Amino acid sequence: MTDTLHIIGGGMAGSEAAWQVANLGQKVVIHEMRPKVETFAHRTGNLAEMVCSNSFRSDDDEQNAVGLLHWEMRAAGGIIMTTADQHKLPAGGALAVDRDPFAETVTATLTSHPNISVSFEEIDTLPDDGQWIIATGPLTSSKLADAIAAETGAEALAFFDAIAPIIYHDSIDMSKAWMQSRYDKGETEEERTAYLNCPMTKEDYEGFIDALLAADKTEFKEGETAGYFDGCLPIEVMAERGRETLRFGPMKPVGLTNEHDPQNKAYAVVQLRRDNALGTLYNIVGFQTKMKYGAQVDVFKRIPGLENANFARLGGIHRNTFLNSPTLLDDQMRLKSKPNIRFAGQITGVEGYVESAAMGLLAGRLAAADMRGETLGAVPNTTATGALVTHITGGADAKTFQPMNVNFGLFPPVEGLKSGRRGRKDRYKAYTDRAKLDWQAWLGTSDANAD
């Protein structure tokens, strides 16, 4: 048994983890490198600084997965949500936050808690003993990142996310698309039909390239591209290099036969690959992009079969340090090779303030139970928190793992409800009703054990 938890990083996840653990009666030390060591995005020495937008996104806990995550964190007495509510700004259905007072209040609340102390220092090695949570975020300092990579293997720690868009399977028109692996490769039927293919005629392809070239793009910030361009070019950059580049790259049509029109070879094919074990989400293979979000929707809906696509997340390329969590972490968020260390927040491969804080909340509760010599049961994957942690610690495909926002595609389906666009409202309400009951039951066991 250990009586003090150490948390590296006092951002969204580290702050929430500290709060949970301290309120469950354990001592916590937060080790935060700012303001002594700065990042390119943070401006202050406050804990829980919001580095960019001031939005926690939708606050609708009946129809939106991030709104449901808000609800779950409020139910668990989370400091990030309680403080966001105190400093809320008018923003329609979204939860916008007055960022400086928000971070100042979190900092003051945590530093005045009798169970919490803050040490303003950079930690640059991996601890061998004691209970630790690493929550150093997308801008983990380079020395600590090196130490993590030395433990996990360099290939298991990424420094950029190159996200291809992810689409809900039930919004894809399967009267145009078909399932087939290139050259029907694979030992099993499942492997031979692992890809979802969308065919293009020459005319479709030319129109698509024109739209790509004309689309609005986000510029790279200085220093952001370092080491990046080697393996993972954005599709619009490929198109700029030559109109045929994509047709000889991710859109090559070879080895594929359109089952809806076997006599005619497609001029180009866009391939999608399953993104989660449930088979509810598909990512577009090789389609990482810096196009602006609105432009992505316009351009990708030109792809035959994706005209009505519903996007679980759009593509992007950012500086982001994150682990290959599906291979490295167990379902208690512990590093398999060093179980005294948990990871939380964006470094685990979730994306966003709210998701990061939620993973901090969970890691904190799991660590607090460990410190009492107990093990908390797994959070049901029917809850937003559980769906996210299940995704990063096993549900996602490790080979193509990229950071993920919370979305209903991560939830196991509720049986007996209409699929497709028409049934969406009822389906989302059923997901959120089920999640709330299951989350409260899990929280009950989490709190009861601490009493």
Ligand SMILES: Cc1cc2nc3c(=O)[nH]c(=O)nc-3n(C[C@H](O)[C@H](O)[C@H](O)COP(=O)(O)OP(=O)(O)OC[C@H]3O[C@@H](n4cnc5c(N)ncnc54)[C@H](O)[C@@H]3O)c2cc1C
């Ligand atoms: C440029 C940029 C823009 C972003 N914009 C948005 C946005 O608009 N909306 C959104 O939802 N998300 C955004 N994100 C993602 C956002 O960073 C995360 O959602 C969220 O802040 C992650 O929470 P976290 O606790 O995991 O990391 P952070 O909040 O970044 O906290 C990590 C903390 O660890 C500290 N730290 C790092 N290394 C060490 C070390 N070795 N020792 C001690 N302390 C250390 C850092 O100083 C930091 O305080 C953005 C990220 C970046 C990089």
